[in-house]
Amino acid sequence: MDSARTILIAVGLVVALVGVILFLGVPEPPQHAVIATERLDVAVLGFANSSAWRGAAETLQARIETELVNMPEITAFSRSQLNQLLTEQMLGEVGIFDPATAARIGSLTGVNKLITGTVYAIDTSKEATTVCEEWKDGECVSLVSANRYRLRLLAQIQIVNTRSGQIEQASDYEGENTVTIKEGNSFGGYEGQVVAAAADIARDVGSLLISSYTRELHYGLYRSVTRKREGYVGEDETSRFSRSDPNALLIVHFNRVHSGDLFELRWIDSNGKTVETTRDTVTSGQWHLYQLSLADLQIGRFTAQGYVDGIKAFERTFTIDP
Numbered sequence: 001m002d003s004a005r006t007i008l009i010a011v012g013l014v015v016a017l018v019g020v021i022l023f024l025g026v027p028e029p030p031q032h033a034v035i036a037t038e039r040l041d042v043a044v045l046g047f048a049n050s051s052a053w054r055g056a057a058e059t060l061q062a063r064i065e066t067e068l069v070n071m072p073e074i075t076a077f078s079r080s081q082l083n084q085l086l087t088e089q090m091l092g093e094v095g096i097f098d099p100a101t102a103a104r105i106g107s108l109t110g111v112n113k114l115i116t117g118t119v120y121a122i123d124t125s126k127e128a129t130t131v132c133e134e135w136k137d138g139e140c141v142s143l144v145s146a147n148r149y150r151l152r153l154l155a156q157i158q159i160v161n162t163r164s165g166q167i168e169q170a171s172d173y174e175g176e177n178t179v180t181i182k183e184g185n186s187f188g189g190y191e192g193q194v195v196a197a198a199a200d201i202a203r204d205v206g207s208l209l210i211s212s213y214t215r216e217l218h219y220g221l222y223r224s225v226t227r228k229r230e231g232y233v234g235e236d237e238t239s240r241f242s243r244s245d246p247n248a249l250l251i252v253h254f255n256r257v258h259s260g261d262l263f264e265l266r267w268i269d270s271n272g273k274t275v276e277t278t279r280d281t282v283t284s285g286q287w288h289l290y291q292l293s294l295a296d297l298q299i300g301r302f303t304a305q306g307y308v309d310g311i312k313a314f315e316r317t318f319t320i321d322p
Helices: 003-024 056-069 079-088 099-109 191-213
Strands: 031-036 041-049 113-136 139-161 167-182 214-222 224-228 231-235 240-242 247-256 261-268 274-282 287-293 300-308 311-321
Touching (some): 031 311, 041 056, 041 079, 041 099, 056 079, 056 139, 056 191, 079 099, 099 113, 113 167, 113 191, 167 191, 191 214, 214 311, 224 247, 231 247, 231 287, 247 261, 247 300, 287 300
Parallel strands (some): 041 113, 240 311
Antiparallel strands (some): 031 214, 214 247, 224 231, 247 287, 261 274, 261 300, 300 311
């Protein structure tokens, strides 16, 4: 089989796979909301180091702080300011578990979450392998000897609430990095791999904060909706209805919520009066379809307001025309 024909077949298979995914998948409604159930003002404290690798704790602390600083949902307190405050107040930095101390740090800095933890092991290994040195027509025609260097960084991370002084989250994390170097070429050492493995853990910590203290959903307002697999698909998302339309239809996909969260939907008229209210207990992944009958409503401006556990998630304004 020549290479051109092989490429055409591969492209065809990719296109077919994409088509299947689009056919089977349920498209998200166009409107997106991320709701902070708590503000995320965070300080990263020092980490203890139980491993034999010098500087591993400082590396992990720095990578976590860098990750959080670059996340728009999180406000990270400056490490230099934090260190200065801790020194001035004669407070220890590593392993803050005393509730009174945690509360004092929260009061001094304004943060409501403290992150700390321990690097408890770094494992390294080296194994013989091969790498391709020369390719031809998409196939490897020359293999050479090489060495694969692997590093695992193991740590426990705690998230402390400054109001209660209690540990809200305590989880073990593993960061890993692997590099392969051709035999005869020099290996620069594991230091860069420590940084890369720490960055893996930092991303996981950022994801944990977002998933624990925010909720995410998609929603859209439609005239017509059809059921598809486990969800709903709306046609022509709109903000304008007429008296001839029987219903205003609102699709809500709860991408990420906590099991048992209460969702409340309020339909409000132009005078600020609540026309109808619906309450549902929701879980992640659920699709809900809500409808407002337009038959007995006056023309004018209306609003659909969604709340998750009492916190406003979205507000969608629409009009009913003659």
